[in-house]
Amino acid sequence: MVGARTSTCELLTPRGHGGVAVVAVRGEGRWRQIGDLVRGRDGGEVLHGHGPQLVTLYLDGQAADQILLVDRGDCLELHLHGSPAVVESLENAVGGFVVAGPVGSRQRLLETARSRAELDLCLEQAGFDFDMELQAAELDEPALARIQSRSHVALAHFRPCRLVICGAQNAGKSTLMNRLLFQERVLTGDLPGLTRDPVREIAVLGGYPYELVDTAGEGEVHSTTDREALLRARREREGSMRLLVVDGSAAPTETDFAMRDADTVVIGSKADLGSADWPEHFVADVCVSCLDPLSAPGVRSLVGEKLRDVRGLPLAGPVSGVAAVTDQEITRVDAAIATLQSSSA
Numbered sequence: 001m002v003g004a005r006t007s008t009c010e011l012l013t014p015r016g017h018g019g020v021a022v023v024a025v026r027g028e029g030r031w032r033q034i035g036d037l038v039r040g041r042d043g044g045e046v047l048h049g050h051g052p053q054l055v056t057l058y059l060d061g062q063a064a065d066q067i068l069l070v071d072r073g074d075c076l077e078l079h080l081h082g083s084p085a086v087v088e089s090l091e092n093a094v095g096g097f098v099v100a101g102p103v104g105s106r107q108r109l110l111e112t113a114r115s116r117a118e119l120d121l122c123l124e125q126a127g128f129d130f131d132m133e134l135q136a137a138e139l140d141e142p143a144l145a146r147i148q149s150r151s152h153v154a155l156a157h158f159r160p161c162r163l164v165i166c167g168a169q170n171a172g173k174s175t176l177m178n179r180l181l182f183q184e185r186v187l188t189g190d191l192p193g194l195t196r197d198p199v200r201e202i203a204v205l206g207g208y209p210y211e212l213v214d215t216a217g218e219g220e221v222h223s224t225t226d227r228e229a230l231l232r233a234r235r236e237r238e239g240s241m242r243l244l245v246v247d248g249s250a251a252p253t254e255t256d257f258a259m260r261d262a263d264t265v266v267i268g269s270k271a272d273l274g275s276a277d278w279p280e281h282f283v284a285d286v287c288v289s290c291l292d293p294l295s296a297p298g299v300r301s302l303v304g305e306k307l308r309d310v311r312g313l314p315l316a317g318p319v320s321g322v323a324a325v326t327d328q329e330i331t332r333v334d335a336a337i338a339t340l341q342s343s344s345a
Contacts, residue, residue, distance in 0.1 A: 007033040009094045011087065018082030023090065023097070025076040034076065037093060038069060059089045109158060109325055117207035117316035118157045124318040125154070125325055133322040134332060141344075144337045151324035151333055156313055158325060160202055160209040163307070164236050166259055167245035169219035172269035172290060176245055177214040179288075179296040180205065180303065198236050206304025207316020213240070218255045241265075241311075243303070249273035252282050265306050285310075 006029030012022040025033050031048060038055045040046045046055055046069060057065040057080060065086055068079040080086060091097050106126050113119040137143035165173045178184050180203050199214040215233035220226075241263045246256050248268035260266065260282070268275070268284030272291050278284070286302045289295060308316075324330040 008098045011097045017084060021080050021082040021087045023078045030076050033094060059093055064089065106325060114209055115204045115207055120317045121154060121157050121319065125323060128322040130322060130329060134336065138336050141340050144333065147322060148333050148337060150319040150321050151330050153314060153319050154323035154325055155330060156208055157316065160211040162213065162240045163210040163243060164213045164215060164240045165243045165245060166215055166233065166237055167217055168253060168255060169217035171217060171245045171247050173217060173245045174214055175290040176267060176269060177212060179290045179299045180212060182296050198232060205300055206308040208308065208313060243267055245269050248275050248284060248287055251276050252278060265310055
């Protein structure tokens with residue numbers, strides 16, 4: 001129905017094939033807008049002010065779909081089947097969908113949250129006006145410092161930390177990768193050197209996101225391909241946080257010692273095979289057995305908790321106050337602190 005616009009229709013779900021499409025009808029004329037398009041049971045009128053109703057959608061005078069009509073108070077939502085043909089026919093019937101305005105940084109993060117903890121943080125930050133909060137604190141250095149501290153925790157939820165899985169050949173690196181991902185993503189087996197090129201995937205561990213990178217293991221080099229794979233693995237380790245996987249049933253080697261630094265979490269693997277005597281100054285941070293795929297939840301929990309401790313992060317989730325959630329916002333916080341410090345020097 002096309003007429004004087006006292007209402008607008010907006011497609012809330014992405015275009016294309018989908019199970020369900022949702023259209024919001026807003027404005028004082030929202031009921032008139034859909035009046036010729038929907039019918040209740042037995043072809044009767046749709047009741048106003050009621051809860052969700054199953055109604056029939058009519059397009060070009062023909063029954064086109066059984067849909068759910070939801071009255072949100074200030075808008076009506078039409079939940080229809082996600083066929084592009086039905087959506088396009090409805091768009092034509094209402095005179096076109098309005099185009100939503102630019103999506104703010106907080107709304108964008110809310111829509112792409114990877115975990116419940118991240119979603120809770122996004123919902124918390126959506127309740128703050130960052131510009132207003134920063135302006136109110138710009139002459140208060142302790143307040144700015146608190147915003148800065150909260151911001152570094154918040155950004156750890158949104159910026160995946162690069163985490164390279166390294167170790168000797170056949171130490172169990174790829175099996176660990178598969179358990180952390182809840183899927184058989186990487187080829188595993190007894191044959192050394194199965195992993196050649198680095199394999200990258202995003203996983204949430206302990207509530208924080210990580211870019212996991214599985215790399216070729218340290219060991220004997222028999223060909224140019226082996227040498228190139230090893231060089232790529234070593235380049236991946238440079239400047240990255242590491243999960244150093246060491247066969248827990250064997251003593252650490254000189255190579256294991258060389259790969260460990262302050263940002264390394266040592267994983268003692270193959271715990272099902274028993275444990276060897278390790279030197280007192282080389283201790284496994286986490287001991288796991290990844291043989292059984294059902295061990296994945298426990299392995300993820302142990303590794304995630306240790307990573308959070310090493311990084312000095314609190315439990316994932318809300319940060320109890322306004323925080324920067326983008327690089328641009330944290331730059332503004334850092335600049336405000338620098339300006340205040342320089343003016344008081």
